[in-house]
Amino acid sequence: xxxxxxxxxxxxxxxxxxxxxxxxxxxxxxxxxxxxxxxxxxxxxxxxxxxxxxxxxxxxxxxxxxxxxxxxxxxxxxxxxxxxxxxxxxxxxxxxxxxxxxxxxxxxxxxxxxxxxxxxxxxxxxxxxxxxxxxxxxxxxxxxxxxxxxxxxxxxxxxxxxxxxxxxxxxxxxxxxxxxxxxxxxxxxxxxxxxxxxxxxxxxxxxxxxxxxxxxxxxxxxxxxxxxxxxxxxxxxxxxxxxxxxxxxxxxxxxxxxxxxxxxxxxxxxxxxxxxxxxxxxxxxxxxxxxxxxxxxxxxxxxxxxxxxxxxxxxxxxxxxxxxxxxxxxxxxxxxxxxxxxxxxxxxxxxxxxxxxxxxxxxxxxxxxxxxxxxxxxxx
Numbered sequence: 001x002x003x004x005x006x007x008x009x010x011x012x013x014x015x016x017x018x019x020x021x022x023x024x025x026x027x028x029x030x031x032x033x034x035x036x037x038x039x040x041x042x043x044x045x046x047x048x049x050x051x052x053x054x055x056x057x058x059x060x061x062x063x064x065x066x067x068x069x070x071x072x073x074x075x076x077x078x079x080x081x082x083x084x085x086x087x088x089x090x091x092x093x094x095x096x097x098x099x100x101x102x103x104x105x106x107x108x109x110x111x112x113x114x115x116x117x118x119x120x121x122x123x124x125x126x127x128x129x130x131x132x133x134x135x136x137x138x139x140x141x142x143x144x145x146x147x148x149x150x151x152x153x154x155x156x157x158x159x160x161x162x163x164x165x166x167x168x169x170x171x172x173x174x175x176x177x178x179x180x181x182x183x184x185x186x187x188x189x190x191x192x193x194x195x196x197x198x199x200x201x202x203x204x205x206x207x208x209x210x211x212x213x214x215x216x217x218x219x220x221x222x223x224x225x226x227x228x229x230x231x232x233x234x235x236x237x238x239x240x241x242x243x244x245x246x247x248x249x250x251x252x253x254x255x256x257x258x259x260x261x262x263x264x265x266x267x268x269x270x271x272x273x274x275x276x277x278x279x280x281x282x283x284x285x286x287x288x289x290x291x292x293x294x295x296x297x298x299x300x301x302x303x304x305x306x307x308x309x310x311x312x313x314x315x316x317x318x319x320x321x322x323x324x325x326x327x328x329x330x331x332x333x334x335x336x337x338x339x340x341x342x343x344x345x346x347x348x349x350x351x352x353x354x355x356x357x358x359x360x361x362x363x364x365x366x367x368x369x370x371x372x373x374x375x376x377x378x379x380x
Contacts, residue, residue, distance in 0.1 A: 002132060003170050005163045008057040011155060015068040021052075021059045022071035028054045030082035031075070032169060033103070034161040035091045036145040043234045043241065045094040048145035053162035060155055064146065069099070076103040084169045086110050086124045088192060096198050104193040109168050111188055116175040120329040128164045131171050136160055184355040205231040206297060209247060215254065218294035223254040225285035233278070245274060245282075257286050301344075308343050311371045315339040318367040319351075322360035333360045343368055 012018050025031050036049040050061040050072065063069060075081065076099055083103045085091050087110040096102040113127055114120045125136045140157040143150070176182040191197075205227040206212055212223055230250065234241040249269040258264040264282060265275050275282075304312060316330075316339055323330040334351035341349060342365060351361040 003055065003167050005167050006053050006056050006058050009060065009155075009159050009163075010057070011060045011062065013062045013065050015066055015071075018061060018066055018069070019071045021061075022075045024057075025052060025054060025059075025075055026078050026081055028081060030054070030084055030107070030169065032084040032162040032165040033076075033091065034085070034158070034165065035094055036143075036158055037090075037094045038144065038146055039240075041240065041243075043238045044097055045090070046146065047094050047098045049158055050095075051158050051162040053159075053166045055166060058159050058162055060158055062148075063098075064148065073099040077101045079105065082107055084109065084165060086127065086165055086168075087121075092192070093198055096195065102193050102195045102198065106189055106193050107169065107185070108189065108192060109165065109172055111192075112172050112176060112185055113168075114328055114332045115181050115184060116172055116179065117327050120331045124161065124165070128168060131168050132164060134164060136164070181355075187354045200231070200235070202228045202231040202235075205241075209251065211251075212297065213300045215251075216294075217296050218289075219254045219257070220297045221292050221294060222257055222286055222289040223251065224297055225289040226250050226253055226282065229281060229285050233281075245278070249274070253282060253286070257290070258283060259286060304340060304343070307372075308340075311343045311368050312336070312340050314371040315343060315364045315368045318364050319360055322363055326359055334364075339364065339368075 010017070010021070012021055032053045034051045035047060036051075037045040037047045039045040047063050050063055052059045052061065052075075061072060063072075076083065076095060083106045085106060085108050088106060088108045092102055092106075109127065110122060110124075113122055113131075118127060118130060122130070125138065128134050128136055137157065137160075140151070140154050143154050143157075145154075173182070176185075203224070206220075206224040209223065209227060212220060215223060226245070227250065230241050230245045234244045237244065246269065249267065249271075252267050252269045253264070256263065256267055258267065260283065261275070261279050264270065264279055265272065267275075316336060319333055319339060320330050323333055333356050334349070338349050338351055342351065349361075350356055351364060353361070
């Protein structure tokens, strides 16, 4: 029997009501959580609304008008309360950025649904339709959640994001228990809650840029300096990185390697205002890169040989067979990239750990090794 969705909905706009609501939620075993935020004009996401539900009630917490959000922070970090999300990545990012610790312990219905026969990476609305036969409206997918008052219907839309999430969680848990798979998710959810995932290493910002590996090594070093500077400047100003310096301008500076303002200003893709505002910083990046050894930023993997491709195909075929046997999508177990890494000798992959190793990884590895032996025997 499908549980009844929570009915009572309250918009919370003052500290005392928030304190009372969070006290009730901290007495629960689990709560369903969603967020509404904006990041079109900022580097860091701007949290606007937090929706929380249990079996009985829904709280829509207006974080823009409440001065003391301490009770909410305490709830999010309470180790006794399981936090349920759907596709948690962005919610965790915005909540940890605003409140510090990553909410934990947690449960992600998108990840869990894939273990009970639903499609991999299933969106929230489609999951609710599949599990509960409820069609959710999409009328407020582009709402400006920083507006006050919010447009008509926006709060109802926000409430639905946790109203049915609370029900879906219980349905999925029942199905996981029936299949004996509840424990399979422990490692996945622990990794999802790892705070290191949201640490920003500005020195690796160059990896966001396309075609970096096609540049000569000396230009790659300039590219890395510029990307590092841009990331730090975007964080400092809280503006999107491309507002600070567009990708094409960054790449062109790396190619030209200007050492004075005249050469910098001659770069067509660099706006004059940007050159005037940040010219000295950009030239300094070029100078610092010039003092480093001209070497590639990272090794570019060689494409697999014909024999390696054959072993990858064998591994993928076995992966598909294992996935079909347990009724999940192959991507839930591993990607082709991961199988290729195993063929190349990598062993620290999720396919070779925990339940994935038992369900498929050990078989895939054995298949790859057998294919290698067969090839070597044939060559001999």
